[in-house]
Amino acid sequence: MIYMPRGIKKIKMKNILKALLLIVMFAGATESRSQFINPGDKIPAGAIVYSLPVTSLHFIVEVTYESFTAGPYARFSQKYLGVQAREESGDAYQISNVEVIPYIEADQSANIALNLGNSKTASANFMEMINQGLIMWSDSYAGKSEKLRFPDMKSNTLFVKSMSTSNLTSEKSTLYRTASSPTGSERSAVQQSQVVEKSAEKRAEESANMIFKLRTKRLEIITGETDATFSGDALRAAIDEINRLEDEYLGLFFGKIRSGSQKMSFDVMPKADNEKQIYIAFRLSDTQGLLPSNNLAGRPIVLELLKESEQPGVTMDVTSGRGRVVYRKPAMMNLRLMDGQNVLMQSRVPVYQLGNLLSFPLEIATGKL
Numbered sequence: 001m002i003y004m005p006r007g008i009k010k011i012k013m014k015n016i017l018k019a020l021l022l023i024v025m026f027a028g029a030t031e032s033r034s035q036f037i038n039p040g041d042k043i044p045a046g047a048i049v050y051s052l053p054v055t056s057l058h059f060i061v062e063v064t065y066e067s068f069t070a071g072p073y074a075r076f077s078q079k080y081l082g083v084q085a086r087e088e089s090g091d092a093y094q095i096s097n098v099e100v101i102p103y104i105e106a107d108q109s110a111n112i113a114l115n116l117g118n119s120k121t122a123s124a125n126f127m128e129m130i131n132q133g134l135i136m137w138s139d140s141y142a143g144k145s146e147k148l149r150f151p152d153m154k155s156n157t158l159f160v161k162s163m164s165t166s167n168l169t170s171e172k173s174t175l176y177r178t179a180s181s182p183t184g185s186e187r188s189a190v191q192q193s194q195v196v197e198k199s200a201e202k203r204a205e206e207s208a209n210m211i212f213k214l215r216t217k218r219l220e221i222i223t224g225e226t227d228a229t230f231s232g233d234a235l236r237a238a239i240d241e242i243n244r245l246e247d248e249y250l251g252l253f254f255g256k257i258r259s260g261s262q263k264m265s266f267d268v269m270p271k272a273d274n275e276k277q278i279y280i281a282f283r284l285s286d287t288q289g290l291l292p293s294n295n296l297a298g299r300p301i302v303l304e305l306l307k308e309s310e311q312p313g314v315t316m317d318v319t320s321g322r323g324r325v326v327y328r329k330p331a332m333m334n335l336r337l338m339d340g341q342n343v344l345m346q347s348r349v350p351v352y353q354l355g356n357l358l359s360f361p362l363e364i365a366t367g368k369l
Contacts, residue, residue: 036326037111047113050135051106052328055351057268057303057335059281061290062097062261070255073204077253080208085254093289095301095344096261098337102349103267112326126325129360135327204253211249218242264290268303270333272353277305281337301344305351306334324359331355 035044043049070089071077077085112135116122129135198206220226221238230238266282283291283298291298308331330350337344 035113037113043113044115047115049111049113050130051108051112052110052135052326052357053104053330053352054107055270055330055349055353056103056105057270057281057349058101058103059266059268059337060099060101060263061095061266061282062263063093063284063289064096064261065091065093065259065289067091067258068255069258071252073200073207073252074255076201076204076208080205081211081253083254089255091287091289093262093284093286095284095339098345100335100337100345100347100349102351104352107353114325125360129325129327135325207249207252211246214242214246214249218246262289266292270305270351270354277307277333277354279303279305284339299340302338304336304338305354306336307354308332308334308348324361326357326359328352329355329358 037043037049068086068090070087071085074085074087077083114126116126126135217226218239221230221235221242264282268279268281270277270279279302280293280300281303282293282301283295284301285291285295285298288297293300330352331354333349333351333354335345335347335349337346
């Protein structure tokens with residue numbers, strides 16, 4: 001048995017205690033720790049703040065429209081042309097294309113302070129979770145540009161040039177005056193002429209006559225029954241000009257149609273506390289086209305989110321603690337966009353705020369998830 005002096009024993013015990021204390025202090029300094037941050041809370045020194053992700057649904061909608069403007073002589077078309085014309089102006093809109101893009105943003109109501117310490121493994125795992133989209137920096141935002149609506153296309157100026165014919169006419173009336181003569185009083189007629197504005201029916205009659213004249217002249221040119229000779233490009237140009245004039249005059253009776261497209265974008269943020277998961281994505285008006293969800297002038301286009309039934313429910317203690325990071329696992333949802341009973345589109349989208357909260361130990365030396 002080896003005998004050791006009492007002083008040497010004390011020195012060894014002190015060294016052992018110092019080593020143990022250093023190990024404990026080093027472990028406490030390098031161990032990662034996370035905690036939820038409530039409004040008004042002070043962020044711990046040396047901690048980084050991250051947020052849990054939320055999904056917003058960005059809809060890009062395109063509609064086609066037809067804007068019909070009735071002709072000013074529509075009510076006379078049956079009388080002078082023998083065809084009944086539409087007398088009421090109106091617009092018609094129809095959805096032609098819908099695209100949905102899920103955007104991931106930082107949930108400003110779910111901020112977490114995390115102290116990674118000096119652990120390279122924890123830092124690597126944390127950055128990998130950022131790259132995977134399971135967590136986000138607290139200032140992350142997916143910005144989108146606004147879309148502008150087009151102005152009203154309906155205007156009476158469509159017919160201004162076509163109506164620019166003579167608007168005045170001469171009316172004659174016969175007046176009678178009584179004059180004295182040796183044989184007695186005599187009544188004599190006096191012709192009086194004055195310039196007045198033509199009535200709408202008179203202008204409609206003249207326009208109808210011009211249509212028939214143009215058709216007659218076109219037939220004469222095609223059959224060669226004219227004094228002038230047309231051939232090649234000259235014949236084509238003459239026929240095209242007659243067709244253009246005929247369309248202008250016919251537009252005075254049958255109106256004009258302008259068609260085009262309208263494109264707008266809308267955003268929907270699903271809420272976890274919405275039990276039915278039914279939202280109004282946007283609205284569609286028969287007179288104004290695409291409208292935001294809060295404009296009651298149009299009928300609602302309804303968004304419905306249905307959770308896939310085969311997803312198992314997972315429960316985990318995600319309270320603040322050491323050595324782990326809290327993240328969100330998205331829920332896969334079946335998306336349906338409805339216009340009344342008509343299904344406009346169906347798709348599957350991951351929605352983070354409707355999923356589960358989980359935690360992951362950062363000290364696992366994987367580097368990837």
